[in-house]
Amino acid sequence: MSVTIYDLAREAGVGIGTVSRCLNNHPSVSVETRAKVLEVVKRLSYQPHAYAQRLASKKTNTISAIIPFFTNYFFIQVLQGVQDKAAELGFDLILYGVNNPLQAEYYLRRSLHRGHVDGVMFFSMTLPESYVAKFQQTRLPLVLVDAYHPEFDSISVKNLEGAMMATRHLLKLGHTSIAMINASLSTQPARDRMEGYRAALEEAGLPFRNDRVFVSEIGKQDGFNREAGRASMEDLIGKNVGRDRATAVFIASDVQALGALEGAAELGVRVPEDLAIVSFDDIELAQHAQLTTMRQPMYEMGVLALEKLFARLKNPDAPPSQTTFLPSLIVRRSCGARVPSEQLV
Amino acid sequence: MSVTIYDLAREAGVGIGTVSRCLNNHPSVSVETRAKVLEVVKRLSYQPHAYAQRLASKKTNTISAIIPFFTNYFFIQVLQGVQDKAAELGFDLILYGVNNPLQAEYYLRRSLHRGHVDGVMFFSMTLPESYVAKFQQTRLPLVLVDAYHPEFDSISVKNLEGAMMATRHLLKLGHTSIAMINASLSTQPARDRMEGYRAALEEAGLPFRNDRVFVSEIGKQDGFNREAGRASMEDLIGKNVGRDRATAVFIASDVQALGALEGAAELGVRVPEDLAIVSFDDIELAQHAQLTTMRQPMYEMGVLALEKLFARLKNPDAPPSQTTFLPSLIVRRSCGARVPSEQLV
DNA sequence: AAGAACAGTGGAAGCGCTTCCATGAATATA
């Protein structure tokens, strides 16, 4: 019923091998033959059968992305990068969106099926230890994004440097008493962001003071949530008295900052007049809440993830390639810097 | 290198046909043989080769979803429904996220490749006329979501009824002078939402007045954007004087409502005290802005989309099945209804 | 007891491609 290379071969008066070579841009086909075949291809509006190609060539031209839905905006942005690059490289993208680690395992298993995908991208979650061995064994390329494992290609964000940039921005605005609201130090991002905060202070000749760091771990996500941010802010405001009171605060994430904003409003503390805020992530709501924040290059991370996968496909034996991205400062109202209103995106 | 059914057959001392029948739950295999084969399957940790299966069986167990990224929250929610149902039915989902109709065409073409996917889902865009014929010709199942064409299965939202519900809610709160802010009447949703508004008014014995409808088409998306909402609100407030001034407004979309909120704040009009607002969509920001709005059952739409595709696969000759969903009222602060604070989600 | 019906089974054919090897023609080299 549908047109196959046999039909093309018959119609063009050549062999199937030649047809295949034409279609795959093999060099050893004469110009005339190629033209003749391509004419027939067009005339019969031939479409290659994807799975036959894949079975014969042992390549799938398909990759899977296992990515948590709950990251919302990050999800969309990164995915867009992945998708665009996939289109450019001619890959199909199988999306495995998950809501919990259990689902993720199911899809990891599925991705490991022979001949299913050429590679896997795993986002924002910890790779279960049992799959480390499996991926190494099958040598199925795996790229971790917003995650890390020494044995695999990975992409992450320079949290320490980002936190430094955020803190420096507050310093440049003239603040000398800067507090920090952080999430659980059991997480690497929280630790890194605090180190960056500390480094920026010390760079400016200011002391790092433990009593200026407010950590709350209530709620989900190790304290990276609204309620924890609010609790920390209330804690901060309660203690923020006297001559050396903090006039600014660096908050480890936008979601916490949103909670903090609520807490401040409730207690009558004005932002940025009484307290300037810079946070981290640049989620969609950050714009709405006019948060000055550190933006992660989400789209670019998606693009790079696919590039890494592609490179790995070409060269399976290269050592793991780890890339970290530098976040960029997005200035909005919460830090008190004066910006022309049309720049308030 | 990898385990094939030939290995299984040899190891279990049976023929490949029997192995295949075991794997596919064919009835005509004796209980003992099946047990023996399945034991070997487990022992050798056999994984079927997806593409070989697909080539031989002429089924792909894969569907593609062509969906615009710019719908953001809608995108995520619907996708989640699609994905969950796909997982349940054992389908893989190839995601083709697009940013413009041109890209969409590319992916439509790609989806039409022989043996590539079993079906296509097309979201929130108008199906190009040239593809109508192609899909009918190839008989590749196509489901339209948040879109409509008489010849295909589709899922959409009851805009008219939703607008009626929104307006009725304001009526029930005691408002008798209700304005509307709308987007371009060149779009079906805008027309339907206005008709619903009109119907609710007339049902209550109130006149529909053209001077109470404010339309702005500035910006993108036919006026379904922030700036247009703001402009309309400023227009409304400027004219909203005298005894019969409007005390409430139904706004055709949340994004417009967000702009309207800004405009109102700027002009010193309090929401909901001076002006109650109900809008439409329930995007993520609606919660943050405390908008009372009409929620579309996005997740359910995704699920149903896949169910429709599945049904079409089973029964290619059934007449097109069109489903419309009824949106539901989400009460928050912007309408002025008193709700216990813990319900303010 | 002979034949029909049927449950189980093995394996060839075939899905539509890629790739390798063999072949023949054309060209270069001695």
Place this chain on the structure above:
DNA sequence: TATATTCATGGAAGCGCTTCCACTGTTCTT
């Protein structure tokens, strides 16, 4: 002129499965 080299080409083999047909042995029917 004889031989080596290169280029273009045809087509068989094979990717790993499903499915169909043919075959065997058993049970049922008359």
